[in-house]
Amino acid sequence: MYFDYETNNLIALSLAEHYECVYLVDLETDHYIVFSNNESLPDSDFPEGGDDFFADAKKNAGLFIHPDDLEFMVKLYNKDELLLNLSKDDVFTTIFRAVVNGKIFHMRHIVIMCKDRKHIVCCLENIEEEISRSEEKERDLQSAKRMARLDELTGVRNSNAYREYILAIDSEIRSGSELSPFGIVMFDINDLKLINDTRGHSFGYEVIQRASRMICDIYKHSPIFRVGGDEFVAVLTEHDYNQRDDLIKKLREESIANRRSRSGPVVACGMAIFDPEKDHSVDSVYTRADKIMYEDKKDLKSINARDGFSNIKKIDAQISDDRRRLLDGLFGAMYTIAGEGYVYLNDMKYDFSRWSLPLVDDFGIESEYMYHADRIWQEYIHPDDMSAYRDAVDAVLSGDAVVRPILYRARKKDGTYALLSTRGFVLSDKDGNPEYFGGIMTVK
Numbered sequence: 001m002y003f004d005y006e007t008n009n010l011i012a013l014s015l016a017e018h019y020e021c022v023y024l025v026d027l028e029t030d031h032y033i034v035f036s037n038n039e040s041l042p043d044s045d046f047p048e049g050g051d052d053f054f055a056d057a058k059k060n061a062g063l064f065i066h067p068d069d070l071e072f073m074v075k076l077y078n079k080d081e082l083l084l085n086l087s088k089d090d091v092f093t094t095i096f097r098a099v100v101n102g103k104i105f106h107m108r109h110i111v112i113m114c115k116d117r118k119h120i121v122c123c124l125e126n127i128e129e130e131i132s133r134s135e136e137k138e139r140d141l142q143s144a145k146r147m148a149r150l151d152e153l154t155g156v157r158n159s160n161a162y163r164e165y166i167l168a169i170d171s172e173i174r175s176g177s178e179l180s181p182f183g184i185v186m187f188d189i190n191d192l193k194l195i196n197d198t199r200g201h202s203f204g205y206e207v208i209q210r211a212s213r214m215i216c217d218i219y220k221h222s223p224i225f226r227v228g229g230d231e232f233v234a235v236l237t238e239h240d241y242n243q244r245d246d247l248i249k250k251l252r253e254e255s256i257a258n259r260r261s262r263s264g265p266v267v268a269c270g271m272a273i274f275d276p277e278k279d280h281s282v283d284s285v286y287t288r289a290d291k292i293m294y295e296d297k298k299d300l301k302s303i304n305a306r307d308g309f310s311n312i313k314k315i316d317a318q319i320s321d322d323r324r325r326l327l328d329g330l331f332g333a334m335y336t337i338a339g340e341g342y343v344y345l346n347d348m349k350y351d352f353s354r355w356s357l358p359l360v361d362d363f364g365i366e367s368e369y370m371y372h373a374d375r376i377w378q379e380y381i382h383p384d385d386m387s388a389y390r391d392a393v394d395a396v397l398s399g400d401a402v403v404r405p406i407l408y409r410a411r412k413k414d415g416t417y418a419l420l421s422t423r424g425f426v427l428s429d430k431d432g433n434p435e436y437f438g439g440i441m442t443v444k
Contacts (some may be wrong), residue, residue: 076109212224215234270292353371405421
């Protein structure tokens with residue numbers, strides 16, 4: 001072969017800028033010359049040229065081609081195979097992995113048919129950086145797609161993911177495909193708005209996270225979606241579908257226990273099963289589950305009222321509905337203007353009280369509604385502070401409308417004592433008799 005200065009210069013420039021290795025092959029004689037970046041070649045004596053490109057290519061392939069790609073590349077170096085590929089187009093490209101000095105690189109193999117149809121140029125390009133960027137971009141894309149379908153607060157799937165999920169099921173329903181049995185369970189966190197209003201949104205976020213963990217721990221084999229601020233959905237199939245009655249019973253029992261102990265989230269739930277005879281979409285199953293869930297929500301809320309009467313045998317007369325509504329109205333007004341602190345209000349005629357949820361929650365009291373709250377609360381007061389507390393209560397019972405602030409310690413749910421500053425007041429009826437006793441406790 002004869003190469004003039006201009007040809008050599010062009011090849012050198014291409015080599016420097018683009019390729020690790022360039023072969024110029026004479027198709028009539030199979031003679032070839034190699035132009036290369038020696039740092040990218042194997043440590044062994046790699047040929048700089050030869051009399052039979054195709055034979056040498058097969059012989060030397062094992063020096064630098066990854067074992068998993070070797071068979072494919074050896075087949076490619078067959079002269080008839082290569083010319084067949086070039087007959088479809090004058091350029092043929094493939095990608096393989098090379099092993100150089102123990103490191104793996106992705107290489108692009110480019111074969112070009114020269115205009116004279118008597119020579120080919122084979123170029124090897126290191127594309128490891130390109131592959132890495134592509135893989136990183138794909139990972140970022142997949143991560144973005146996952147994040148777009150995950151709820152940031154809880155880590156479960158979000159409403160976007162739920163819509164995609166049910167669209168796929170709806171498509172199968174419309175097509176008449178035979179579906180595996182499935183059910184929908186709706187969940188709703190009770191009193192989240194009240195918690196946000198009384199304890200702050202940070203505490204509310206924690207309740208949402210705890211409720212999510214509670215649902216996921218029970219429905220371990222089902223996709224869980226957060227579809228609203230306090231609403232979750234589970235789609236039950238296979239294991240969880242077969243165990244559906246036991247699972248929903250477990251969740252309800254845990255919620256009732258949490259309600260009574262004030263130790264965890266209270267989650268209302270409702271379940272409905274897909275009926276191919278009457279359900280033409282997932283939404284119809286969802287609607288039935290949602291309706292059942294709201295009935296359960298009402299039932300859970302009524303537990304507060306029922307628990308408030310747990311010691312009803314200790315009183316002479318039960319508070320009337322009108323008096324209770326009045327108590328609730330006064331309590332709501334107090335709570336609105338109180339700001340920070342624990343709020344309490346007692347109807348002295350019936351010795352029936354309502355205490356704020358944060359107080360009930362922090363001290364582990366049985367309910368926000370109580371008869372004889374004074375008797376119950378004394379069990380939480382530090383023995384050394386009982387005298388000061390009793391003096392203040394006696395003053396109220398004797399009709400003293402001016403209740404002096406007092407400091408005393410009370411035992412919290414975790415067993416530690418909080419120092420409370422209590423400011424109280426007495427409201428009297430038209431005859432001057434004490435009717436309501438209320439106040440605010442703040443932690444010092």
